[in-house]
Amino acid sequence: MARHIDIGTNEETAIVEACKVLSDGFPIALPTETVYGLAADATNPLAITRIYETKGRPRFNPLIAHMSGLEMAERHAIFDPLSRRLAEAFWPGPLTLVLPLRSDSAIHALATAGLDSVGIRVPVGFAGRLIGAFGRPLAAPSANTSGKVSSTTAEHVADDLGEKIPLILDAGASAVGVESTIVKIEDGELRLLRPGGLAAEEIERVAGRKLLRNGAGKAAIEAPGMLASHYAPGAAVRLNATEVNAGEALIRFGDAPVSGVEAAAAVLNLSPGGDLSEAATNLFDFMKKADASGAATIAFSAIPEEGLGEAINDRLRRAAAPRE
Structure with missing residues (x-):
């Protein structure tokens, strides 16, 4: 059964213990402002495999790489001017940018599902501090069985995955409550791949242009949350x-x-x-x-x-x- 650590009273211990588990190649439950994530070293293929196995997640469904800040993100992805403007406006926060992967990035192909792009986000608060201490990006889909309802409390994680992971970090209920908004700049156009915790209107205000929604010709799985059936309860x-x-x-x-x-x-x-x-x-x-x-x-x-x-x-x- 997973060990629980309350971040509110033991943040230093939580970071030390989490870094040990992550370094050993195992996933942990990580609280973020959006939902709880099932986080593991994005550069370690065994750790990424354990994410997919723990969730029962299809391996063609790519994972978001979480960074400590823009500086770390720039080591792994190529930013065009508009992507940089959005990153500077909304990071840390519930925005994921799908960007070209740098050829020398250490993010493993299992995390990107073999794509030449990567979804990157900088989370608010503790999660970003942990990533900074760990020194490498964390791949972190939502901490729940694939296709089921996402977890917004440590108790949700324990009920679903508590017997499958070694550590749950508890920071109370997630403030935003839905996953990040995912956007991609492609051929000068700004596309919404997944609506989420940052309203599209806010992105359009900073970008100075409209977000294009996916049409029939853009049905490929380019980011998490694009499967037709997802987030489903038993009922x-x-x-x-x-x-x-x-x-x-x-x-x-x-x-x-x-x-x-x-x-x-x-x-x-x-x-x-x-x-x-x-x-x-x-x-x-x-x-x-x-x-x-x-x-x-x-x-x-x-x-x-x-x-x-x-x-x-x-x-x-x-x-x-x-x-x-």
């Missing part, structure tokens, strides 16, 4: 519900009326006041709580497709997609 998921059926769990947003509430197996509200940031923070935790109610279906009321609502709806559509 089926039904979207844009205006009524709830007997025995279903209901997850609401705001004060929009939903009929049949009295027959629901559980009722949760992502944000009674209609705050999309609060809703994003609560999303995965509430999905897990609704799933634990035993309901066969989780019904979600409608969520606006704006700001962080784009990321929330992206996760919900993938959770509701047919499962293979």
Whole structure:
């Protein structure tokens, strides 16, 4: 069973112990401002293999390489002027940039799924300090079984992967609650590969141009979170519900009326006041709580497709997609 260390009271111990485990080639559960990550040395093929095996993740699905700062990132990726502007504006923070991989980068091909590009992010706070102490980038997908609901607390990680990993670092609940936004600059165009914890409007404001969404011709897996079915609880998921059926769990947003509430197996509200940031923070935790109610279906009321609502709806559509 995984050992737990509370970062709030033992940060120095947490860094020392984490560096030992990472140096031995094993993954750890690492808290970030987005979600908890399953982190391992991005330069060590055995460590990366253990990430895929622990999650049950397809090896064609690339991993994000987390850096301590822009200086470390520049040693592994080539920045064009617009990518640099976005990095300087939003790092550390919930933005991942997909960039050309430097030919001399030590990031192993297993982490990039053999692509000539790499997704790079600089996380806020403790995670960045740990990476700085470790001295090498960390590959870190979300700390959960592949395709399932992402973990936003150490308890979520322990329930899912606690018997498979040696160390869980606990920093309480993740502040953002959904994974990072992933963008790529290609042929002078700015493409959104995955909506996430940084609203597209904020990126467009700094970039001075519109983000292009993926079309039918851009269906290749270039970054995490692009699989059609993902972020799924055990229960089926039904979207844009205006009524709830007997025995279903209901997850609401705001004060929009939903009929049949009295027959629901559980009722949760992502944000009674209609705050999309609060809703994003609560999303995965509430999905897990609704799933634990035993309901066969989780019904979600409608969520606006704006700001962080784009990321929330992206996760919900993938959770509701047919499962293979």
